[in-house]
Structure formats: C-alpha cells, structure tokens
Amino acid sequence: MAFPFSSVALLVLVAAVLVNADMKADCGPDGLTLVWTEARSLMDFSLLRLGSCRPTAVSLREAMFSVEFGDCNFRRTVTKDILEYSNDLTLVSPGNTKTTFHHPVSCTFEKAVDWAPPMYDPSMLQTYGQGDLLFSMDIMNGDFSGPAQSLAFSLGSLIPIMATVGQDSHQPLLLLLDECVATNTPDLQQESAVYSIISNHGCLMDSKGARSRFEPRVVSSEIRLSLQAFKFAVGKEVYIHCTLEAWDPSAFFPNKKACHIVGNGWELLDDPSMSSLCGCCDTSCSSRKTRSPSGGGIKNSAVLGPLTIVD
Template sequence: MCFLQQGVILILVAACLAQDGGFNLDCKPDAVTIKWPQKLTQEQVQNPYTFLLGNCIPSSVSEDGALFRVGYNDCLFQRAVFGDKIVFMNLLSYRPDSAVPSVFHIVDCVFDRPALLTPLAAQPGIQGTNEEKPIFSMELMNDNFSGPAPSTTFSVGSTISLRAAVAEQADAPQQIFLNECVMTESSDPYLANETYTIITDEGCLLEGKYGNATFLPREKPSEIRLSLAAFGFADTEEVYLHCKLVSWQAHQLDVDLKACNYRKEKQRWELLDDSSRSDLCSCCDSICQQRTRGLWQNVVVGPLRIQQESRKDSVWKGPKGSAVFWLLTAAVPVVLLIATGALALSYYLCIWRGGRLGYRPSRDLLNKY
C-alpha cells in the first residue's frame, strides 16, 4: 500500500507541474470545464480530433481553441482516493499534424472528502438518553452467516464475512447502512500510516469495483451483510476495519441512505435494496451529496490477522512438503550444471572448433617464427 500512496503523490506532483501549460480548468463536484486557448486554422477547426480529453473530442472548437464540458464518469477519467482527498485525473492532448509536435498535459481535479469517522464525543446524532440511542453492532461471521467466525485469522484472498445491525424498534422500524469503511493497520484511524478505502460516498462499495467485495441480500432492514476478500498491508499482518454505521426509517432510501454494489459484468452501480432505483448510485463515480441526518455511530472490528499465501505453502510443512523442498533444492543445481555444460560443449563444437576445421597454419609463417 505504501507504494500505491507514493505513486499517487508522484502523480499529483506531476499533475501540478503539468498544469502550467496554459489551459483554463474549472472543476465542479460533478463535471469539469476545460478551455484550451490555441490559434487554429479553419482546417484544424473542422477536425476536432486534434484535441482529445482521454478519448473524448471537445464539446466545441473555434479559431480561439477547444472547450470541453464533461462529467467524471466519461472520457476515461481515473479516480483515486488518497487520505482526505478525492482526485480525478485524465490526459489532455493536442495532436495538430505530423509537422508540429504533439502537446500533452495531465488534468487533475482534487476535492476534499468529508471527515471520516468523527470522534463519538462530536456526534450529535447519538446524543440523548439511552432510550433514544440505537444499539449498533458489527461482527465477524462464518461463511454462511449462521454464527460468529471461528477465527480472526485469514489468508490473503479468503472471504471475510461481516454483519452489521441496529436494534429494532417496534414504533419506528430502522434500516441500517454502511456509509463509510476503511482498513488501516492501527486501531486509531487518525494515527494510521496507511488507509485503504472500502466504502465511501455514503454507501458506495468502492472495493467491489477495484477488488472483490459485495453487499449481500438483506434478511431484514435492520441488518446488512458484507463479503470482503482478505488483503493485507506490506509491513504488518494485523489490520483494523473502521466503519460508520447509519440508521434511518426503514425503506426511506436516498443518495445519503443507500448501499451500492458495483456489477463488473454490467460495468455499472446497482442499488442493493431496489435495483430499479439504481440512479441513487450514479454519484458513486464522482462525489455524492452529503447530509447530516439519521442516527450513526463508529465501530472498529479487529485486529484481524492476514497471512500471506506463502506462509502456508505446503512445501514448507510436514514430511511430504519437506521432501519436495529438498528434492527441488538438490535438483535445481544439477539442472543448472547440465545446462551450463551443454552450452559450453555447443560453443566449443560450433564456434571455437567449428571455425577452425579448415584452418591450416602456413609453413612459411611457422618457419618465420
């Protein structure tokens, strides 16, 4: 993960340097406007493909330059979440003709993310008497959710099953949502050196788009289930999952009260509770509207121990594994020795000796010396 973060930093630095290139950039939460002033001939105006933003041609082209007005879901924009920042990046290019060098610029729009996991003391949503507070819980479950997980140790790629719930209230049935979740190597998310986003933008399961995770069908509104493929950080085996749980009146879905899965086969977001209203998830590739409503609380699950695959490889365990290991240890040098000998013999026969088969030293030269 540290390499990923360093890569994002380098990209941001390069982007800032590249944006001294003379174009005007206006970043909005849902779209960007780019004006690139260039003196163009009439022939260039009639060929808009000289300008490209990702894979998009300009919205309009005139003798004074090109204008783009596009959303972040279009034109191959790439999204990166880095700490408290959301960055949308793209490549702006100008290729007039073979006689004129092409020009490239990195376009980036950087937005502040809302503060994640506000300390409980600052949570007005759960102030009041005990009767007014919902009772939130989040726990590790076994694969079929029939009981608690037998262990908190997982191998990379195995399934982590999580169940979050809010206490049911007869007079006002509640529905629970996972609005934010991050994975860190620290029990305190503010002290973590590395943070990996699982869920963002008020219920968008980002890990389902770039990794392997999904919200599972609900058994009832007061519960929500999450299946996540285990992954670890490079410098530690212990990780913590920090989540913000929100409850609201049952069946009252909205942009800030949603659970969105990414369907890779369809390449689109889908609302867990009502696929016909998946338009509520359309902001998951940009920035979703933030509201302060509902009752909510932060929870921490962990530590979870994530073991790398190589640590459980059978070649290092047991009598059979040991035999295989020593067999490989002995066989590899022998194979290398045979290969080296074959190469040496081939060189001697084909090049050294082969090049001298017709060679006879001159007697005159021998007599001379």
Template sequence: MSQGQQSNQRRTLSQKKKKLVFWNVLVKLSLPFPTDLNITCEEKSVTVIWKLPNELGVQPSRLFLGKCLPTNFSSGPDGAVAMFHVSLTDCHFKRVVCFVVYLFIYLFIFSSTFILRPPHWHPHMPILSSGSAIGFGSLLFYMGIMNENFSGPARSTSFFLGSRIPIWAAVDQQAHMPLAVFIEECVATTTTDIRTASHVYPFITNGGCLVDGKAGSSKFLPRDTKSEIFLSLQAFKLGAGEKVYIHCKITAWDPELLDENRKACNYIKELEGWELLDDPTQSDLCRCCDTSCSSWKRNFRSLSQNAVLGPLTIEDVNLK
C-alpha cells in the same frame, strides 16, 4: 458470660458470616419462550449452558450474556445449545453488595423478534474488538466478523489473501419505527487510531458505495431484514505482514427514505455499473459512486455509530 466474652462471640460470628459470601447469585430475566438454562458458578467465573428451540431460528450472533457472545455454539434436531464461559469481570455484569452477600446480575438476551432489556440499559462500547463491537446512542448498533455462513462469530481473525471476510452489522430498533442499517464508510488501516495510520485503504465510500467491488469480488449480500446488513469483503493486502483494523461508520435510517448518503451499492461488472442492494429500480441513487455523492445530510447524529474491528491478519498463501 461477661460483657467482653459476649463481644468476642459476636465478633467471631460476624467473621464467620463474612466468609459465607455467595459470589454468584443469578438473577434471570423471564423469557417469553421455552428455554433451558444450566448455570455453574465458580469463584471468579460462570459457565452457562443455554438451550433454545429450533423454531426460533437461533443464530449465535444474536445471543448475549450481558454483552458477551457465546463461547461455543451448536445446533441439531433437538434445538440449539449456546455455552458461555466467562469471568465475572466480563460481559458488563452488575455487582450489587447486600450486607455480606455479593450479587452478580446476568442479563440474558435473545436479539431477534424479542428485545429483552430493562429500561435505560446500555452495554459498554468497546473501542477495539477482535471480532465484534457494540455501540449505543439512542439506538444499539452491533458489528462483527462472522463465520462463512454468517451463523455465528468467526473462530479466527486470520484470513488468506483473496479469501472472503464475512462482516455483519445490525441495529437494535427497540421501540423505534422500522429502520434499515447501512455501512456508510469503511477504511482499513494498520493502526487502531485512524489519525495516525500510514496505510489507509477505503473500501466503502460515498455513503455506502462498495468501491472494492470494482476490482475485486467484494459485495453486499441480500438481506431478509433491513435491520441487518451482510458484507462479503475480499481479503486484501495492506502493508507488509502488518495487522489490519477495519474502521466503519454504521447508520440507521428510514428504509422508505433512502438517499445518496444512506444506501448500499454493489458494482455489477456485467453491467459495468452500480446497483442498489435493496431495490435495483432505485439504482440511480448509486450513480454518484464514481464521483462524489451529495454532502448534504439530515441532522440526525444519534442514528450513527463508529466501530473498529480487528486486529485481522491477512496471510499470502504464496509466501508460505
């Protein structure tokens, strides 16, 4: 065989190899509990069926493929099943090129007792999200619009006027000491940029005072763990048929060192006064809710994160 023919043959073999591209090669973390994964890889997407035992008390809001929540979730006597159907360009997958093989590395996370993340890994912080937001500094914060019983993400971001909007926020403590999460400030606007908003409705002010509860039925709900907080917000009217965006500041703090700037206060109409969510015996911290709470704050900027949820649609049932 001549040198030219050998060169052509090598070129042909090289071209054939380039066609043998494994677009989806799964690299899975080892999880410290029994699990069952079924992965279907396609050219531009991946479908994952993840089965978990009931004893984990699994909630879909704590399951992630990369930074993506489940597309569908169900639970039954035999356990919970989470399904993810996502594009390879979503969820913060990591693309690695090794010769002619493309590896897409997927990170499976069960966010509860177990924190399963490699060192220095952080998800992307979306500026705007239809149902959830994730941010990071030295901590990881999460915020989302949930379904009625807070067992998973909301299927819709449309709400009737006067109904409740379930909102969840959490902090991933990682290696930190135990922390409590608080929603310090929240306003609703009709724009993604609060600086250009013509309609602004503050409903949490003064470092955690749920002022919307004075006239309506909004309230912080009891929590089992300090690293999560649950808000039942009464849907309000803001503008005429406009989309609504919720801008919040989330803070993590030592649960033993509450002060006027880091608290969760409900207005109790029967008592005509304010009550501290986590310890009613310390409700004096809420007395400033009707005036102005101290502006002095300890300098721990890395313990806070801003988040934006929306757009939401608030519909008036009387106009239908």
C-alpha cells in the same frame, strides 16, 4: 467498554474448577488464568500452547497462562441465553511440527440481555423519545450464522462482516454502512496507513475489480458484507473502522444508500430499479448537489479487529 455480563446476572459455570488432576482454569469476565501442573514430568512446558498463545510463565513443574478472550484464537459461541469461550490446550513437538495432545478449555456465562460483540463497544443513543438504539458489528463465519472462529484470512478469501441495529420500541430501521476503512492501528491517527473499503456515503469501492459485495438483506436493520481479503498490511494486524447509520427504510438518497458493483455497473442493494442513485459513486455524492438530506440518520462508529491477512 461493553461487558458480556451484568454484575448481578453473571453465572460463571467454569470457575476455579479442577478440570483434571493437572489442569485448573479460573474464568474471569474478560479472560482466564490456566495452570497446568505435573509433579513428576520432564515435560518442556514452553511447548504448551493455549490456542495460539505461549505460556505467560513456566517453572520446573508448571505452566501458567493469563490471557484475554480476545487473544489466542478463542472460539466464541452465542446462543439465546449462553455465552461461551472455548479453546484447546495443546503440547507441540519441537519445531511445531505436530501436536502430541490436546485438552479442551471453556468458560461459560449467562448472557446479559444487552450483550453485544466485544469487538465493538456499543453506544446507546436516545432519539426523539422513541427508545434506545444498540449498534453492533462483528466478523462472522462463512454462512453468517455466528461469530468467526478465527480472525486469520487468506489473501483473496472472503471476510464475512455483519452489522445490526437493535430497534426495540422503534419504527423499522434501515442500517447502512456509510464509510469503512482498513488501517494498521486500532485508532485512526494521522500516521495510520489507510485502505478505503466503503466511501462516498455507502459506495463499496472495494467491489471494483474484486469479489467484495453486499449480501442480500435478511432484515432491514442488518447489513451483511463479504469483503475480499486484500493485500493491505499482509501478515500484520489490520483493523476495520466503519461508520454505521440507521435510516428510514422507505427513503433512499445519494447519501443514504448501499451500492456495489454488479456486472459492469453500480447497483443499489435494496432496490436495483433505483440504481441511478449510485451514479455519483465515481464522482461525489454530495447532499448539497443532490438536495438529499445531510442529516436525519443516527450514526455510530465500530472497530473490528485485529485480524490478519496471510499470503
């Protein structure tokens, strides 16, 4: 697993800090323990919420939360040097009809130079002595400027997804999404229900009859996808499994491409004048039939989630 810190570089700015007379937050590498204490209160501590999470334990005078940053709808903020996880401790009225108070909670760390989004466990790959590649993938906010603050999406809304490959010490690289599927399990299993998103070596099948599309590239080593939230597993946990591939940015083939539907036909994201390469999307983009290279790119896998699609 890729941790957001190194053992020597971690700087915990909020650790065992008394936030006020009643709340203490102890930040760890993967989550936090928060204790709310009121010596004279008749508060119903079961009505406290940390983000979307209920207390882990309650007593007559205190409530305790022991949670991971991947749960409870924590907001993640990443800058050049800082990684921050923030949330709110709230008290809801019976029936969850309104929030009667809230207190901010945050844990801030010095970001390690090799940090990658924790939704994806990156692998370092050696390629012909030219250095290491670091793949990463994340669900983003609406303008792709940072990670999404919530992983709940309304049916029909757009889910912004961004993948990147670090290319220090490398020649320029083109990042492609070779295949993506949605499942109801974090691991691909025989019994998993599967919804195909991208198949046939880079064909965005979900752009047929939907608003899903690849967004224009900012740099070749990054690819952005706006995925329309689908009916698959509505209200349940959904995981998106993708195969990423780093490739030569000057060479496109039927099995090395990014294609989506624009208007009435398939279009190549990176060069619409070469959209004939997408003609196999509705049949089979086999490298054997098209004499395009079957290998040569460097592939890796990513899993996003769990996210929830609500009707």
